Amino acid sequence: MSTPKLYSQKYRKDWESVPEFKGWLKPVIGDVRRAYCAYCKSDMLAKVYDIKKHSVTAKHIIRSKPYNSADGVSPLPQLVKKTLDCQSAEAIMAMAFAEHCSLLACEHLAMACKVAFSDSVAATNFQMQRDKCAEIINGVLAPYFLKKIISDVGNEKFSLLLDESSDVRVLKYLGVVIRYFSTKKGTVVSTFLGMIELEACDPKSIAKALIEFLDKCNIKKENLHGIGADNAPVMTAVHQILKEKCASDNLVFIGCICHSLQLAVSAASKENIPTQVEYLIRETYNWFSISKRRDVYKEVYANINCGQKPLQITKVSSTLWLSIEPVVNRILSHWEELKVHFELTKASERCYSADVLHAAYMNKSNYAYLTLLKSVLSDVQVAVNSFEGEQTDPVKLLDNLVHLLTSICTKVVNPTATIDILKDAIEGHLSPSPYLGYLFESTLSQLSLAPDEEKDIRRRCVKFIVALSEELQSRLPDNLEALRNMALFGVEETLLKHREGTAEVIQVAELLGYEPGTIVKIVSQWRNIHLVKWDSTETTIQFWSQVKNYTDSTGANPFQELCNAALAALSLPHSNAEVARLFSRMGVAKSKLRNGMSLRTLNSVLLVRYGLKLAGETCYQHELPTEVLQFGPAATYDVKDALSSSDDSRKTAVQLDNEELEDFLASL
Structure with a gap:
């Protein structure tokens, strides 16, 4: 036989109209099972028996006298100001915790403020525990910043940048960044709108979750005119579903140009650059993952370079665009030192990896291939930087992309050929003696390779450039059309x-x-x-x-x-860089030590961080409106209600404005 579920009394709004409770009984925000006394600044169980018992206590009778007599009205403005100062301090500290650190630190910091600033009225009355800090962030600050974004978007057309990722608990999230023209700031902005937990990662589930999210935010989906995402097939299918759901045949889908450049470089390298070069790049980083080996290399580097310390060998990341470019540059700058290090290691240790890496560094052709990669990747990296920049001029992006294709193709195309490098295949217009750039040509002449070996290296390098140009031409037509419209x-x-x-x-x-x-x-x-x-x-x-x-x-x-x-x-998207930054910030906010953070708190923390960034202010610079500071179980709006309104159902301005937004955030 199952145990019957115990009934738990919840706070009832009509209690506030009872004469003996009128003026001082208020709800506790975030806890429907407790009631709050505005006179005593204390809470109790939301039961009539407990409320009546509190009303006859000596403390309550003494505290209620100034409010029940005409002579006691004068000190109320001071009480309001005192509470506002305290709540302002609490709101500033909550913003600071949301922007910089864990909420757990607020408990000790609150006590530290009382001790360190004992002469301050705000510090003396400062009350901040972990739960209260979380409720201020979730119930006050996040709705405030979300409402500012929604108000700023208004009736403007907007685009959404979308991407999927997993957090530290392997929960699937859809990151949503909104891009629109901000009338207040007078510029096109991209800012965080929300993180949506996905039940499934198929196109229908993603589109459904996104539409429900826009409806909850009260943003007109009819004004959605652009979708920016990576080039995954699932996002293309999401675009088609959104066109139907939003009844918009003109919804533009633009794949991320940075992602396309990354895929083009990877595909061209895979077929035409020797696997030994890829092994050298990958295993050099893996070799120095052991600290003892790093210490040995520091000694070798210091002996060769008069006591200088070496820069760290970086890793090729699968999630960062063109992360191979700084790795290639670092290996080339340390080439001689690394060659000596692996030669010494090979002689002192019986290690197969050291033997293979030493052979790779002794191979002069590998140095030549890396030199060409450096020359080409530096041009591609310039283009990537222009597209992922936050203050990029959209009309100049087409010129940047054309310049990239031109700089790559002119290395191998016959100067007398008249072709459209954006459309025409270059394989039939190759120069009989291509000039592959000053860096590559000077390096090749210094290596003094055998004629057959040099010829083979040139052939492979030309094939790499031809393949890269073909990959770019096949992946960028839609992007070029959008960039022409912007230009x-x-x-x-x-x-x-x-x-x-x-x-x-x-x-x-x-x-x-x-x-x-x-x-x-x-x-x-x-x-x-x-x-x-x-x-x-x-x-x-x-x-x-x-x-x-x-x-x-x-x-x-x-x-x-x-x-x-x-x-x-x-305001059409051209890169998914802002969503990539969003997931990086999500990883900072929800780390391994904070893996229990709920989606509601995660959204709230990110809304505060992006809201402050959009305002161009820090946590201590941003000034919150007075009505926003009237939060929680405090005397500020309770006193105002008792003085200026006989309507018992009256709510504060922030409660009226943010009630739906709080429910929305709570439902995430």
Whole structure:
């Protein structure tokens, strides 16, 4: 026979209208089974018997006298100010813990503040335990920052950057970053929106979870016009489902360009660079994973370089784009020292790995291959840096990508050939004597290789470059189209006085899903925008921000539709770098020592961190509104309620504004 479930009394709102409870009985936020006394600043079980018992205690009778007499009204403003100062201190400390460290540290820090700043009223009344700190972050700060993002997005078109990952507990999460034009900041921003736990990783489950998430955030999914993700097939399928669910045939999907560059380099290297080179790169790092070997190498390096210390051999990461580039540079800069180290190790130890690595470092052709990789990867890394930068000018990205393809292809293409390097295959237009760059050519001449060996190295290197160009051409067509749309709205192109036609701007407007009537206005405004003398023409975003705020003599904006189209195109995603950074920050917030952190707290911590970053402020610089500080079981809003309102069902401003957001965060 099963044990019957015991009934647990919960707090009831109608108790506050009972005459003997009126004015001082309040709920405890985060615990429905307890009630709070605003006079005594203490809580009790949410049972009528316990509440009545508390109301007749000597402490409660003494504390209630100032509130029940006309003579006692004067000290209340001081009490309100005192509580506000204390709550401001608690909110600042909660932001600091969310931004920098574990919540567990708040318990000792609260007591340390009382001791260290005993002459401070705020420090004396400072109360901060782990649970309270978590509730302030979850119930006050996170809804506040989330509401700021939702308000800032408004009716603007926006894009979402999506990616999947696992946390330290191997739970599958979908990271969501929103990209939009912020009217308040006057620029295009990308910021954290939420982390969604996935029941399954199939396209239908991901699309369903994402749509439910947008509905809970009260963000109009009809304004979603771009999806940025990696090039995995599951994300392509998610895009197709979202087009149906959002009833938008113009939802643009753009694969991450950085991810495409990484895949292109990997595919070209796999087929054309000897496996011995890959072994050398990978096993050099593995060799120095033992501290004793690092100490031996430090001595060898110091003897060769007059006591200097060596830089650490880095690891090729499977999750970082082009992580092989710094590894190749480091190995080449330490080549002679590493060769001596493995020669000595081979002589002193019977180790097969040392023998193989010594043979790899003695092979001159490996040095030549690494030199070519360094030359090519440095160009690719420049392109990756331009795409993953947070302050990148979108209209210049197309030129960066074209420059990358040009720099790679010109190494092997015949100078007299007339081809489109973005589309045409270069294999039929190769130079009979290609010049593979100064670094490679000078290195090859210094190595003094046999003619047959040098010929084989050149053949392999040319095949590598041809394969890399083919991989880039096959992976980037969609990205190039999106970048052309962005480049169309550059300042110089927009203000060009003599235009041959408007076909391109019509094509972009149709791609973004504008109706024919709106497209007519866009074309007309596109023809006339150069007639106005604009002040801010240095950067693209500054220019369009000025256009957005421009008004004529009637107070209307004559370029509203064109401006909306331009900002929508410029807010399309071009890289998934921000989601990659998000998962890095998630790993810092939810580490092995904090693996029990709930999804609600994880979302709240990330919302606080990204909210402060978006505001351009730190935890101690950000000033919270007064209504946000009226949180929790404290006397601030209780006193105001007792003085200024007879409506017993009245809630504080932050409760009214954030009630749905708190429920939403609690449901994650």
